[in-house]
Amino acid sequence: MSTKILTFILLIFIVLSCKTEQSAKESATPEDKKLKTGDDFELKELVKANNAFALDIFKKMAGADNLFISPFSISSVLAMTFAGASADTESEMSKTMHWPANTENFHKAYGSLNAKLQKDAKIKEFTINLANRLFTNKDVELYSQFAGLNKNAYGAAVQNIDFSKTEEAAKIINSWVSEKTQKMIPDLLKPSSLDGAQLVLVNAVYFYGGWAMPFEKSQTVKASFKESSEKSTEVDFMNKTWDKNDSDFRFTYFQNEKFQVLELPYHENKGSMVILLPQTDSSGNFKSLNTLLKELSSEELQKMLDSLSSFGGILDLKLPKWKQTSKSDLVSFFKDLGMTVPFSNADFSRISPTVHLQISAIIHEAVIEVSEKGTKAAASTAVETKATSAPMDPEDKVVFHANHPFIYLIRDNSTGSILFIGQMCKP
Helix, strand or coil, X not given: CCCCEEEEEEEEEEEEEECCCCCCCEECCCHHHCCCCCCCCCHHHHHHHHHHHHHHHHHHHCCCCCEEECHHHHHHHHHHHHCCCCHHHHHHHHXXXXXXXXXXXXXXXXXXXXXXXHHCCEECCEEEEEEEEEEEECCCCEEHHHHHHHHHHHCCEEEEECCCCHHHHHHHHHHHHHHHCCCXXXXXXXXXXXXXXXXXXXXXXXXXXXXXXXXXXXHCEEEEEECCCCCEEEEEEEEEEEXXXXXXXXXXXXXXXXXXXXXXXXXXXXXXXXXXXXCECCCCCECCHXXXXXXXXXXXXXXXXXXXXXXXXXXXXXXXXXXXXXXXXXHHHHHHCCCCHHHCCCCCCCCCCCCCEEEEEEEEXXXXXXXXXXXXXXXXXXXXXXXXXXXXCCCCEEEEECCCCEEEEEEECCCCCEEEEXXXXXX
16 A cells, blocks of 8 residues: 655745835844843743644634645744844734743744754655745844844744845745745745835745555545535545554544544654544534634643544544645734734834834745645544543444535644644535
């Protein structure tokens, strides 16, 4: 049985606009602009904060259509920017992102998380590549601490380019993005988007995973996906049945009155996809994802993930194939979350001694492909009411037919970090 592979690519960038004249390249950080060392910050607290933000931003963006984002990439590029924030800008970013104070140790913790994510993810069957860069206008000056934290914690080198030549600048950035995403995102930026830009922060996440137990292409058949009670579409469904005699595979499962939750592992259980499939009634009806998301909190989502337990019975799985690209400017969603100061009257005075900056755009693009030669998906969710898993006998059978809208997430199992989250409404 051949290894199955799935590719996820995410890019986010921030353009900061200038209000005064620019100076020359890098200078020492004055005492009143330096970040404090701060208390040690455990990785599990950072993961908890990032996962809480993941659900926050997903709920703001989710509507009636397909959606796929990488909240980890969004958090990463904002963390890079956070290193330069002060006053109300710092406090608003901290509150929105669920982060503690802006300190050296916070950024060191983020660097440790980045390193851990990539440490055991460099094999053919499971790869996570993270890349960051600061593109500055040709003579913009950065404080040494800001540049140093971005280099040491995020691996973000500084590259000077001439933003007045917007076509050339866009070509330079797009080429870097294309390289880091295995040519999956070749043309992220339009030259016009760089008009007036002084600093562009870029993050790219490339994910490549193989199923622990792949699907057989010969088992893929056309079947009906019920988009709503009124509309159904014929799509390709991958099919697989595991039973108690398949000693090399054990899936994890949870269910409550709202969701069936299935976790499918990638190679050597290094990561997994978690699918949250709304329960159906006896007539095959189900609640809308928007309704269920409104009732979901990050604490409840984590409880559901913690409740996943191994099950060695029979699994009857049907999962659609899909390919999806999502791209949007996230500024309005952040404003809905209560973060407004960084986009006007911002204080990023820890970035540069001579340019006053504010965020003008947060552009996010994500690409996902799920097929027999891709890794399979499961999404995790939490509910308001206390969730208890249904007791199962070893002879029990789980029927998991993802033939109506569902939520899915992809996480790194060594850290528990949610790397990607999406909803499938129309395969």
